[in-house]
Amino acid sequence: MSGPWERRWHPLLDEWVIISSSSASRPWSGAKANAKTTALAKHDASCFLCPGVTRASGEKNPDYTGPFAFDNDFATFASHAPQTNDTQSLFATTAPADGRCRVLCWSERHDMTLADLPVSAMASITQLWRDEFELLQANPAVKQALLFENKGVEIGVSNLHPHGQAYGLPFVSAHAQRMRDAQARYANQHKQNLLISMLEHDSVQNALVVEKATHWSVLVPFAARFAYETWIVPHQAVTNLSGLSDDALLELGEVYHRQAQRYDELFQRQSPNITHFHNAPCDDDANNQHWCFHMAFQPPLREPDKLKYLGGFESAAGNITNPVQPEVAAGRLRELGI
Numbered sequence: 001m002s003g004p005w006e007r008r009w010h011p012l013l014d015e016w017v018i019i020s021s022s023s024a025s026r027p028w029s030g031a032k033a034n035a036k037t038t039a040l041a042k043h044d045a046s047c048f049l050c051p052g053v054t055r056a057s058g059e060k061n062p063d064y065t066g067p068f069a070f071d072n073d074f075a076t077f078a079s080h081a082p083q084t085n086d087t088q089s090l091f092a093t094t095a096p097a098d099g100r101c102r103v104l105c106w107s108e109r110h111d112m113t114l115a116d117l118p119v120s121a122m123a124s125i126t127q128l129w130r131d132e133f134e135l136l137q138a139n140p141a142v143k144q145a146l147l148f149e150n151k152g153v154e155i156g157v158s159n160l161h162p163h164g165q166a167y168g169l170p171f172v173s174a175h176a177q178r179m180r181d182a183q184a185r186y187a188n189q190h191k192q193n194l195l196i197s198m199l200e201h202d203s204v205q206n207a208l209v210v211e212k213a214t215h216w217s218v219l220v221p222f223a224a225r226f227a228y229e230t231w232i233v234p235h236q237a238v239t240n241l242s243g244l245s246d247d248a249l250l251e252l253g254e255v256y257h258r259q260a261q262r263y264d265e266l267f268q269r270q271s272p273n274i275t276h277f278h279n280a281p282c283d284d285d286a287n288n289q290h291w292c293f294h295m296a297f298q299p300p301l302r303e304p305d306k307l308k309y310l311g312g313f314e315s316a317a318g319n320i321t322n323p324v325q326p327e328v329a330a331g332r333l334r335e336l337g338i
Contacts, residue, residue, distance in 0.1 A: 122253030152272025
């Protein structure tokens, strides 16, 4: 384990992460997060994601139970995006923002996060994940199907109803390009999958694994960019949700559920979080074959009442400083006993 200052290489993003546990001890007189969870109603008639409510678009939600998905009424990308006629030059290049954006409600219950729902509910939710990925992937205009969840007021959600989103992008995002290049380069050099090799490495197995199930492991990455960042990594490489067996998909939901509960237990509240579903891009690039699907949790909290902010150094340099040693974070998450 490192001392209070160490640089660690992030092999998927090709960048340094600074592990600086000394920074966590700085005197703090700045803003603090509200560590109390506000009680919500089971159904909120003013919530546009609740069953039976008429949304701002005029569309009425059905009286659904379980997961429910619909096209985002205020989409970032849309199939009817206007065509652009600007001169294509280095300083004035444009393209239509074609694509599709979906809202994925996990449950009809307004007051329950994925951690609060019974684990039995995860089976239909994981099927929704796969169905929505396949819906977007089937669109020839979509080059990347990006699923994610924003959870909690601290990360700026516009609606507290438990939900995620699915974006069909008309391009491959910058992060996905970097991850694809890194995985292809490693596969060509070592004839192995980068994430599987990472999972099997002694540095991970000895101190960074939080949970090991049949098909999946939960780990804190060696170069974690957030204090309690964790990844769910498969034991056998698969490029996307469609490639998972039914058993692996079912277990993914159970593992996800336990990790969400760990965060709530660790921070003693409904923990805010951003979760990324890292599927391979769905363009025709040959390097997609070297991709390994995984999920990344990036909670913004470093303590129950303290958020991790990106300050001047991190914004300017592009390198993240993590105030908690990954091995310490993994140990704390394991000790929760979930």
